[in-house]
Amino acid sequence: MVEPISWPDVERLIAEASSTEQLKQFRVAWLGKKGWITAQMKELGGLSPELRRVRGAELNTLRNHVATALDAKQALLEDAAEHEKLLRETLDLTLPGRTPVAGLLHPMTRVRRRIEDIALRLGFSLAYGPQVESEWYNFEALNIPKGHPARDMQDTFFVDVPGLVLRTHTSPVQIRSMQDRQGALPVKVFAPGLVYRRDDDATHVPMFQQVEGLWLDRHISLGDLLGTLTEWVGELIGPEVATRFRSSYFPFTEPSVEMDVGCAICRGSGCRICKDTGWVEILGSGMVHPAVLKNGGYDPDQVSGFAFGMGMERVAMRLFGLDDLRLLYQNDLRYLERFQSGGDAV
């Protein structure tokens, strides 16, 4: 049986529908081949042309409205059904995620690279030398002849090849770099690398990493050294860090200068780390000694320059806030995995 319908009825019935099955029945009843609107359309033929046009337009509009309303309600019901289904698939996302398996570079590699990056930015090329070094490069060429008290300052490991030692510092690379440049200027290199000293206690490890900077040209002065170091340490540790210079001694530089930075632990008020001075030594430096220039093939009357060197572990301790450098080389993976981020530094 086909009931006559009106738009308000249609709106009410669709709004009340709660299943797609009901909607299907309405669609058949109203729009199907035998539906009321279809039936009304068929009867248009019997009307006068004037009446047929008016009635035809009414029926078309009604049919379009009904179809649109049915489609909209259909979409609404399907969406609700899907939502219902998806809610049953809920997962506990507070469970741990599957973290991507990415490796981690050792903190010392990251610190070394930061140092190297700054060196490159400041125009220092990277240079290297052998870890098993000749006594000449390690000592004599650096103005440390046999019997010199300074040889005692660095307790040396010897190897079973006469004349060779494990290098006690990266300074031999100064001589090698000068020789490589064969008298050309400037000589401007940075030499990172492993060095060895026969020391093993709370504050020393027998194998550690140093970095050496060398800048030779005409008319380089101590003021240039101090200026360059201030800039360099500012880049490395932060421009706000307090710095100071102290006279010191190294056989291969004259004059020699040590640089301190404000203690990061106590911020200058004095603590165990800085031995209550508020300062921590960061590097040693000086004007390259004339004897060293000569050994590298440069004339000290024409050429001058400066060199500086520091322990990279000290920088690591500073950047990561460490108080025991031995832990860096213990290779305890639980410890190494804590070095996930070095902030802006590494």
Add this chain to the structure above:
Amino acid sequence: MILSHRWLGRHLSTLPDSDTVQRGLEQLGIEVAQRTLYGQNFGMVELVEVVSRSPHPQSDHLALVEVSRGSGEITQIVTGAANGFPKDRLWYAPPGTTLPDGRTLGVRDLRGIASPGMLLSSDELGYQWLGGDLWVWDGPEPLGTTFLQGIGGTDTLYDLELTPNIAQYLQSVRHIAMELGAILGIEPIDPPSPFPYRSDPIAEIEDFSRCPLYGLVAMTLKPGQVSPLWMQSLLRAVGHRIIHPAVDVTNFVLWDLGEPLHAFDARRVRGRIRVRQAYPGETLSLLDGQLLTLSVDDLVIADADKVLALAGVMGGVDSGIAPDTKEVLLECAHFSAPGIFASSKRHGLATDAALHFGRGTDPEAVYQSPSLVIGVLGAAGILDKVGPSALLGGMPEVRRIAFEPERIRQILGVLWSDEKIQDALQHLGYVVDHQTVRVPLYRHDVALIQDLAEDVLRFYGLENVPLTTPKGETHLAQRDSKMAVGEHVRDVVAAFGYEEVFTSTFSRAASQADYLTGAQASAVGVTNPLRDDASSLRQTILPSLLDVVRYNRARHDRPIKIFEVGSVFEKEGDAVQEYRELGVVLSLDAAVGWPSRVDPCIYDLTGLVDGLSRRLGWPLVRSPFADMPAFLHPGRAQQIRADGRSLGYVGELRPSLASKHRVRQLGVLVLRVPEVLARLASWPGRPSRFPEVQRDLSLVVPENISYAKIVDTINQLQVSDLQSLSALDRFRGDFGVSLTVRLTFQSPDETLKDADVDQFISNIIKALGAIGVEPRQ
């Protein structure tokens, strides 16, 4: 070196406060490691007067002594001392006092009577005084005066770290005071006047090159004397024991002028003193009891028959000062530093004398020292008379350096005037006349214009140098390409999920030998290792990584996935070669945890080799070992080769070795990082716009046919449209090994038709059939 603040006052007309002194020292390049106070523990020790003394009712050798204290209080103390009678003024340490030997006193019960604290002997205070057991004080101070007040109050001590250059002249309170005075604008007190040596025939020098200047003075001391209290407290403050006036005064001069003197007991010396080289095999019994066998390179002080001392290092026991010594021969010498340094090193004797003479002393002190000794001992009433004396040799020549203020300005980067530079030098003891600078005789560290520049800098302070940066051509900086390869390897392996470790280059030679492959060069030995397990340089990186595995597994049960790029060393003739190796270690434990992950297996490492090869553009090839090393699993290891050379291996460690490192199965990979291997760039071409066709083939594979053989067989057909071939699945059934491979075809020019692909597949099946591989039904 320990520097006493009060001692500085002997040389400066006014004594600045200790902060000023410390700042001055630092400006001079003298590091103050620590600042401490001497004498604080004497603040509780007070002067008391004995009121009564009576025997202890329970003991024959103890006495009860009542003393009156500064507060008026009467305290009874039990003492075992033989002296301490009414009216004697004594030093009393009440409970709570800590003595120099570290004892802190309390109230003790001595045979039933409580005794608070102690009455002290001079020895218990670390001093020497005349009289009986207890120190009877004869000064005018009122009761209640503390011992600290008695010795003039506390003294600030600076623990100085002298660098080797300044140790060549600054191990002397006088020289430090003069430099401090110069920068702080304080007038120094005049040095002792030169001693008028006579020319008595009491000494001779055989080797003037080793001993350019030698003074000897005979003195007679009054018996039974002790050193003056002011000198005792200075020596105690810097850590010397008080021994005998003749010894104490030499210790005093050692630090005051930096001149080590030696006092011989004249009774033990026969004939003249001779400064000569030792005879081969000659021996000397030292003051510390050791017997030294000397060599001809040693300089000795001898008499007519025997060696008395190793010159500049240590005296012999036979001629040393004894408690009853009265006749003293005082040696004031200037030795050549290298000879003393060498003797001290050779015999392992780092005495205070050797640490001074071995670095260099002030020849002026040869003249000043006897006057100082005579002054001190004379004022204290210890010196009886001065006897014969002699001075041999002469003053070294004065060194001169050209005065070039412009060079000094250039070196320092300052605009200081000639006058300002000259002024600094003159304040530090140099004499600038005309165009030369005369270097003070004690400045053994100064030879070059750079040394003068350094002193000018120390005088004005580093903070007065303007900060500049060098001007000149700039060049682009470069990384070293050989080293850059190692960095790429690190980056790729870390990106592949491995954690970097940093192990020691040192190793035990024996533990290395088990992990070498191929022809073996010898290891580089360390001749003075710190420990046995660090007696050579590693030849391969694997054992270091295995140590890391064991270390971590011993502490926690966790998967290990680590790598390192590090140096290894080999001896080649008289040279040492250094190579870099990549080492990777992966524990093949079942994966645990939620959400689940795939279990690691050896294919992770063989895949790592292939991944490295692709990422780095290295033509690395994995191939069977001709001669399988014993440390690897014989069925699960391959060699890694490139350009026909072996570069390393990948495989499982032999399980018996793995278990020693607390792992059941361990994958290992070692690759010598090639420096010269050409790196191929990827050349990707343009992707085809035609659709690809995938076909999966399930095969039954005989046991003796490897996957590589199947790939080879298919590749030999040279099907140009075959884009890729991959394994999808592999398992073992009743019928043998089943392998499913996926073949992907794609043409660059057209859409492939089914008939074409069918033809490819049938060719492939036919070729595989020839090696016994059949499609699975």
